[in-house]
Amino acid sequence: MRRRFYPLISLLLVFVSAGISSAKSEEGHFPTTGEIPDPVAGFNHLWREVMIDITVVGILFALVTILLLITYRRKRAGQEGRPVKLSTAAMFGWAIIPVFIFMADDFYLGAKGWTLWNSYRTPPESSYEIQLESAMWSWKFTYPGGVETYNELKVPVGTPILVRMTSSDTVHSLFIPDFKVKEDSMPGRVTYLWFHPKKVGEHLITCAEYCGMLHSNMSGKVIAMEQGEFDSWLASEQAALTEGGA
Amino acid sequence: MSGSGGGVGKFLKEWIFTIDHKRVGILYLIGSLAAFAVAGLMAMLIRVELSSVGPTITDPNTYNVWLYFHGAAMILGFQIPALTGFFANWLIPLQIGAKDVAFPRLNALSLWLFWMGIILALLTFVVPNPPDIMWTGYPPYSILSPGNTAFYTFTVLIMGFASIAGGVNLITTIIYMRAPGMRWGKLNMFVWCTMAAFCIQLIFVPILGTAVTMVSMDKYLGTTFFSPTSGGDVLLYQNLFWFYSHPAVYVILLPVLGIIFDIVATFARNRIFNYKVAVYGGVGGITLVSGEVWVHHLYASGMPNWIRVGMMMSTLLISVPVGLCMLSIIGTLYRGAIEFKTPMLYAIGFIFLFLIGGLTGIPLALASLDIYVHDTHFIVAHFHYVMAVAGTFSIVGGIYYFWPKFTGKMYNETLGKLGFAVTFIGVNVTFFTMFFVGLEGMPRRYFDYAQMPQLEDGQRLVTYGAFVLAVGFLITLISWLHSLFAGKPAPDNPWGSKSLEWTTSTPPGPGNWPDVPNCEKFDPYGYGE
Numbered sequence: 001m002r003r004r005f006y007p008l009i010s011l012l013l014v015f016v017s018a019g020i021s022s023a024k025s026e027e028g029h030f031p032t033t034g035e036i037p038d039p040v041a042g043f044n045h046l047w048r049e050v051m052i053d054i055t056v057v058g059i060l061f062a063l064v065t066i067l068l069l070i071t072y073r074r075k076r077a078g079q080e081g082r083p084v085k086l087s088t089a090a091m092f093g094w095a096i097i098p099v100f101i102f103m104a105d106d107f108y109l110g111a112k113g114w115t116l117w118n119s120y121r122t123p124p125e126s127s128y129e130i131q132l133e134s135a136m137w138s139w140k141f142t143y144p145g146g147v148e149t150y151n152e153l154k155v156p157v158g159t160p161i162l163v164r165m166t167s168s169d170t171v172h173s174l175f176i177p178d179f180k181v182k183e184d185s186m187p188g189r190v191t192y193l194w195f196h197p198k199k200v201g202e203h204l205i206t207c208a209e210y211c212g213m214l215h216s217n218m219s220g221k222v223i224a225m226e227q228g229e230f231d232s233w234l235a236s237e238q239a240a241l242t243e244g245g246a
Numbered sequence: 247m248s249g250s251g252g253g254v255g256k257f258l259k260e261w262i263f264t265i266d267h268k269r270v271g272i273l274y275l276i277g278s279l280a281a282f283a284v285a286g287l288m289a290m291l292i293r294v295e296l297s298s299v300g301p302t303i304t305d306p307n308t309y310n311v312w313l314y315f316h317g318a319a320m321i322l323g324f325q326i327p328a329l330t331g332f333f334a335n336w337l338i339p340l341q342i343g344a345k346d347v348a349f350p351r352l353n354a355l356s357l358w359l360f361w362m363g364i365i366l367a368l369l370t371f372v373v374p375n376p377p378d379i380m381w382t383g384y385p386p387y388s389i390l391s392p393g394n395t396a397f398y399t400f401t402v403l404i405m406g407f408a409s410i411a412g413g414v415n416l417i418t419t420i421i422y423m424r425a426p427g428m429r430w431g432k433l434n435m436f437v438w439c440t441m442a443a444f445c446i447q448l449i450f451v452p453i454l455g456t457a458v459t460m461v462s463m464d465k466y467l468g469t470t471f472f473s474p475t476s477g478g479d480v481l482l483y484q485n486l487f488w489f490y491s492h493p494a495v496y497v498i499l500l501p502v503l504g505i506i507f508d509i510v511a512t513f514a515r516n517r518i519f520n521y522k523v524a525v526y527g528g529v530g531g532i533t534l535v536s537g538e539v540w541v542h543h544l545y546a547s548g549m550p551n552w553i554r555v556g557m558m559m560s561t562l563l564i565s566v567p568v569g570l571c572m573l574s575i576i577g578t579l580y581r582g583a584i585e586f587k588t589p590m591l592y593a594i595g596f597i598f599l600f601l602i603g604g605l606t607g608i609p610l611a612l613a614s615l616d617i618y619v620h621d622t623h624f625i626v627a628h629f630h631y632v633m634a635v636a637g638t639f640s641i642v643g644g645i646y647y648f649w650p651k652f653t654g655k656m657y658n659e660t661l662g663k664l665g666f667a668v669t670f671i672g673v674n675v676t677f678f679t680m681f682f683v684g685l686e687g688m689p690r691r692y693f694d695y696a697q698m699p700q701l702e703d704g705q706r707l708v709t710y711g712a713f714v715l716a717v718g719f720l721i722t723l724i725s726w727l728h729s730l731f732a733g734k735p736a737p738d739n740p741w742g743s744k745s746l747e748w749t750t751s752t753p754p755g756p757g758n759w760p761d762v763p764n765c766e767k768f769d770p771y772g773y774g775e
Contacts, residue, residue, distance in 0.1 A: 039614075047615055054605035061576070061601055068579035069594065072514065079583040081516030083774045094577075095523040095570065102569045106562035113612030114555055120614055121551045170387040171480060173546060173621060177687030180618040184547045187386065188474020189481065191548035204697055208546070208621040208689045210380050212387055213306045216692035 036126070036160055036196060037119035043180045046116055050109060057105075120181070123162045123194040128155070132165035134172040134185045137214040139205065147237040151220035153205065155197050156230035162194045173209035176222055184209055197224035265350035266756060270357045271336030272652065274327050275645075277364050281323030282638075284368065288316040290716055296692075297709040299699050306693040310378035311393075313691055315370055317381030318398070320634065322405045323367055326494070327360055328641050329501040330409065330447065334416055334440045336652060340747035341434045343425025343765055345757045348418040352411050359408035366401045373397065380691065382491075383458060385472040385483050389465045399462040406451045413444035413451075425746075427766035434745055434770045435511075435518060438525050439504030442533045443497045450537065454490035457483055484547055488540035495633055496536045500529060502640040503571050506593050509647050510578045512743040513590035517771045519577025523570055531567025539564060545613045546620045554613045561611040568604060572597070587741070588662030592643025595670050596636050603632025606681065621691075624684025627677045635673050642669075642722060649726070650740045654753040655733030661725035669718030675711030679704055745770040 072081075086094065130153065131142040141149045141163075155161045165174060165185035175182040179195035197203075205220035225233070261269060291312050295302045304312075335353065339346055347353050370376045377398045379388040388395050420441050424433075461483065463469040470476035472483050511518055518524060541549055541557035575597065584590065606628045609615040619625060649657055683704040688695060695701055739748040746768060750758050 043615065043618060046612070047609065050609045050612065050615065054608050058601055058605045061572070062598065065576050065579070065594075065597055068576065068582075069584060072579055072582045072584050074515075074583040074585045079515070080774045081514055081582040083517035083771075084519070084581060086520060091520055091523060094520050094573070095527050098569060098573055099527075099566055102566045103563070106559075106565060109608065109612060110559050110562050113558060113614050116612075116614035117551075117555060117558070120617060170390055171384055171547075175621070175687070175689060177618070182546045182617050182620055186480045186548065188479060189548055204687070206687070206689055206697060210382075210384070210387065210691040212378070212391065213310070216306070216689075216694045217696075219697040 036124045037122075038196065039116065039120045040180050040196075042116045042119060046112055049112070053105065053109065120193075123192070124160045127160040127162035127194055129162045129164060130155075132163050132174065132185060134165065134167045134174070134207075136169050136212055137207070137218040139172075139174070139218070139220045143234060143237075145234070145238045145241070147234060147241055151205070153220065153222045154230060154233060155222060155224050156227040157197050157200055157224050158227060160194055160196045162192060164190055164192045166190050170211050171209050172207050172211050172218065175206050175208035176203055177206070178203040178222075182208055197222065200224055200226060263354070265346075265354045267335050267339050267347045267350065267353060268652065268754060268758075270353050271332045271334075273357055274331030274335060274360060277361055278324045278328040278332060281319045281327075281364055281367070285316050285319035285324060286716070286719065288312045288319075290712060292316060293709040293712040296695075296705050298706070299696055299702050300694060307378060309693045310380075310691075311370065311376045314377055314380050314398075315367070318401065319367055321381060321494070321498075322402065323364055325498050325633075325637050325641070326405075326409065329498060329637075330412060330416075330440065330443060331357075331360060333436070333501055333505065333641075333644060334412070334444075337648070337747060338416055338419060338437060338440060339423070340750065340754065340758060341437050341745065341770070342420060342423065343428050343746055343759075343763045344419060344423035345759070345762065347415050348423055349415045352415050356408045356411040356415070359404050359411070363401050363404040363408065366397065366404065370397060382487060383461060384487075385461055385464060386480060388461050389472065395465050396462050399458045402458045403455055406455045409447050409451050413447045417441060417444050417448070425763050425765045427764055427768065428746075431522075432765075432769055434504070435507035435521075435524065435529075436501065436504030438529050439500040439507070442529050443500040446493045446497050446500075446533060446536055450490040450493045453486055454494075457486035457490070460486075481544070481547060481549065484544055485540070488543040489537070492540040492543065493536040496532050498633055498637050500532060502596075502637045503529075503575075505640045505644040505647070506575060506596050507578070508745065509589045509593040509643055510575055511771050511773070512647070512741050512745070513587060513593070514579050514582030514584045515742070515773045516578050516580075516582035517773060519574045519580060521574070521771070524574035528567050528571035528574060531570065532564075535560060535564055535567065542611060542613075542616070545616045558611060558613045562608070564611075565604070565608070572600070572604075588657070588659060588666060589643045589647035591663060591666045592639050592646065595666065596639045596643065599631055599639060599673065600636040602678075603628060603630075603636055607632060619684060621689055622684040623680050623688045623690055626690050627680035627684055630677050630680070635677065639669075645726075647741070648747075649729065650736030651747065651750075651752055651754070653730060653733070654736055655729045656736045656740065657725055657729035657733060661721060661728060665718055665722035665725055667718075668721055669715060672711050672713075672715030672718050676708050676715055677711075679707045679711060683708065744772045 129144065133140045139151050141153050163174065165183070166189065167185040167187050169187065171184055171186045173182055173184045174193065176195060181193045181195050183191050183193040185191060201224055203222040205222055207215055207218035211218065261273065264270060295304060295309055335347065373394055375392050375394045377393040377395055379391050379393060379395060379398060383395070383398050420437060460471045464472055470478045472478045472480055474480060507518060539557055539561045541553055542561045545554055610619065610625060610628060646657065646662055683701055686698070686701055688698060688701050736752050738752045746763065746765070749763065
């Protein structure tokens, strides 16, 4: 093996070992049948993996660059470089091997990203569906019985929540950072997202698509409550609605 | 900058009505640096506003106009004209051995259109209802907005015409006006990169023109392209817009890479590592994938799931040609004799900034990870690293590199290096911190973040970084002014480069060379041996 291939081979080895170590760290976050998938855990897992991946690649490139900069600094005035003349085989080698490494990494991450994507975009059958109509600058949630709330999305704990949304004026984006979800709402189209509240508590809702003057004030809350509490709240709202309507 | 007797009037006339590619280039540079200064001032105001929770120095309406101007002017008024206007115009005829561009009068027309665009953009601060629709101008907001959307449309159209005329001109120049013996296989990387950038411009600019024209027609003429109540579609605009604006990123990136290639080869006194692969695989590959990835800007926009997955794969593949270019840049250092002058420092700075920016693009390429960080400060930090700051480092490094040639003066090396160091620190404090602010869920284009007060410390650090950054650019500006007024005269070839542009006199006179050079034995990277 010619010496000019050595750096390339060491690069290859680092990638392979990084690939093996991340493949080993697989912890089975992705859903088995019947179980409600957990995109938040999947996100955290894949995010960590991608961060390790890009940190390794970044440090590798940075170290090689620094090493070359130090080794080949100009030591005397008028010094010339000693260009490498690549043979045709070496030229193709230096193209095809890096291309394969990059593509292998891309497809490895792409496949994982795709799996996670599917769990993000496939709401479980048991989802509780709530309609959202966004407007400048508020969120209007409508529950199955016709109960409406503004800027407060009250949900029962333990049930996957499917939000179907549209907009009455311009494009907004429903962003719930704690559940790692976001989807634009816009006039003329119905979009959706789903999330799975597991604990009682409040989570921030905020708008992520520029919508004019009060874009940054367009915030709300997800209020996750016990199923019983949620049911009685909904029932009382429903009663008030029926009375008011009658 | 030859002497011009006969008073100020004659001097102005010579410059305003010039059809000389070098003067056209310098006028492009002055216009784009003016846009950079004003848009940079906007950036500082934005950072001051965000340094504390609640209104700090202004109201949301004014703030949104600043944001609009910062984005539109930095991309359309600074980066694209500085690269495809100044560098391409000034450098390409010199690098291919031509006396001028193919159509000098068309070149002057491009320049005039560009200046009209700059003036129109600056009028933003004078008209009663300035546009507040961001540089993306998404309908329906751009139609509902009280702001003057027509300003946006016409600025984009005028700049677009300037780009198209410039593209036709320089592609023709490269194809037909190369000096005898200047074969395709030995062109400078900058020429290849710019040619690819112009091809992208010619294909995609008309689409942006169409999109912004349709917005103004909807707003002022009552058409309904983007109005769902009458059968229009909101997402149509976003697709048209990003079908241009993602390739526009490569219109910026390609000349940027070209400048870096040439700087690195000169200061490492070395051949471009694997030149053919860099040209056909790297530059060619970037051109090919540029138009097939735009949906990654719409991962959260309710596009069909299948196309989001498809574009996720094509987006990941961008890393392949870009990686080949980076391998060639870094490989050029191997067995070189590297001299650390200011332009080289900027090129090295570029490598590191581009590495951070490019690698943070990988989580963004994965639709399932992007869904969280989309439209947050994370993405703001990403594109500032990869495009805004890396691009500007290449532009500033390129200006330093060619400074002796186009001004005839040497700059002060200490001031240049000091400017680099301060800017580099400022950039990283600003934008590396911004990644973490974004990861906490801070959305972009926010005037206030009262719902996330815990982010105030991070935001304040970003603002401090921005001030360091501004000081760095001021030092750079001082070094240029110092050189203009007090610099030593520059020799013809201060860097000992083998490239053709350094064989002319300094500064090059009309027609560039007394005779068209014969390039049979010429090699722009013929170092060593």
